[in-house]
Amino acid sequence: MLDIKGSVAVITGGGSGIGESVAKYWIKNGGRVVLGDIAKAGRSWVEKEI
Secondary structure: OOOOOOOEEEEEOOOOHHHHHHHHHHHHOOOEEEEEOOOHHHHHHHHHHO
């Protein structure tokens, strides 16, 4: 499996759906994320959750 701890992922579409799920998974496994999404409200919601 991919070693995520300490790595950074740039996630487009991070405000919902698959992007949101990947962002949460990445954080849960010790990584850091940079979220991008044209829908600011969705992105803000995910930022608060993670």
